[in-house]
Amino acid sequence: MPTVLQGATNQAQPGQDGPVPGHLLSLRETPEEEIQGLLDLAFSFLEVLEREVKKVPTLRGKVVACAFFEPSTRTMKSFDLAARYLSADVTTLTGEVSSVAKGESLEDTARALRQMGADCLVIRHPLSGAAHFLARRVDLPVINAGDGRHEHPTQGLLDLLTLRERWGDFRGRKVAIVGDVLHSRVARSDIWGLTKLGAEVCLFGPPTLLPERPELLGLPGRVRVARSLPEALEGADAVIALRLQRERQKRGLLPSLEEYASFWGLRKEILDRWCPEAFLLHPGPVNRGLELDGEAMEAPRSLVEEQVRRGVAVRMAVLYRVLAGRAGSSG
């Protein structure tokens, strides 16, 4: 089984049967021109965020249901505000999932939300494939807000938007992704997005936190693994630091956090030395002093705050695509 599918439930493995229309489930299934189209849209929505009155009537009367079965502040708030800026109503459900009967209760929850009038479902779930599972079983457009270690497509899109504004074109660009690739759905979405738009991706992290076949995480020939941090960073046009998922480190994959910080942490002087021109991105929230030191985060190269703002614009774009033009034409 390819690495991407690890951790998938039996009912629905991500991408197993090809793309499911009408949803945003993964960047792996999203063609390049559609990614570009979403980025164009998001760029337009950025302007709305800069207005004095940050509200347009576009999705008035639509209801966005956010179901977050995993702790999240940033993504949840980002979707919430994105929906409100478009005049949609938002209802949010949060909670941990019990380890039994997950699929069943998830489906029932989604069906109930639909009966209450939800027009689309934004789902964050600890199981890879949860979003695909719902997309196939519930008659609602589903937006994946992060499923297990599978994908986090809106995070991938916001990283792409942030970099596209700086670069215009991704062809010939080299991006280093450093950290816990194994558990990172952000990395999976980033790698698909970046390689589809023409960039090359170089991965680096502790061997225990790299997947078995990392080259399968993106378009063939565009993903490689570095043997050292300098090798990963040298010549990079951008560096994406991944969050060390401490909540997923209980299996003893790391000797200690201190060791992680000293071998794989990105410090300002390391970045200045090996890739002085590269932009720095991080999906947040940052474990300061662990995968990234405070100085690196505050440096001019850091686009971390731009990412957050673009996250809202990207989610407005996705909600617009999913919800505008749906009602009058559904079959």
Added chain:
Amino acid sequence: MPVGRARGRRVNAGPGIGGADGGISWLMPSSGREQGGEGVGEQEAWGSHPGWRLREKARVMDGPAMTRALKRIAHEITERNQGAEDLVLVGIRRRGVPLAQRLARYLREFEGVTVPVGVLDITLYRDDLTARGDKPLVYRTEIPFRLTGKKVVLVDDVLYTGRTVRAALDALMDLGRPAEIQLAVLVDRGHRELPIRADYVGKNLPTSRREQVEVKVEEVDGRDEVLILEAETGDPRSEDGET
């Protein structure tokens, strides 16, 4: 449940992100791009029927006629506003924008004042977003000056149902509180569906609903002209939203 079923239910709502169905993809509505359509004027938004075969019926304005009409409008604007003080021009994407820029140029020639020009995209304010099968692209609104207290002249190419202007008025109100909003159009073709009228009209053009008025401008289309096109068969309006 087999995937096919879920897909079957959803395709009509607009084929999805995967786009594997061979149909149009809802992420990239092809119509907008292929037409080079950056933003939508009223005719593109509510009156155009891309799936219809249209034939040219008449050429009602050529370049010099358009220039004369715009120059006259520029004079009318300064006459009515006693100059160009506190005046700003806002063009509705797409063809309202070059027309607004030309008006600004004439105002500079005639009055020696520089009138700022803004760009308005009304897509987010349209009243038919949920009724259409396609997904219009959204372009940026670029109004880098304050509207509050200004006299705004809204500029579009064709005035038809009035729905674009309604959307534009709402959009402007969200951006500030202008002292006054006036409307300038190159062509008024009638068939209003809302109580809206233009303050400045380049040419009144009686048309039937079967017809389509096409304004071409040098900056976008490579030449200046106004054409009347006619649908070859049927009633194009009944097809609205189906293309």
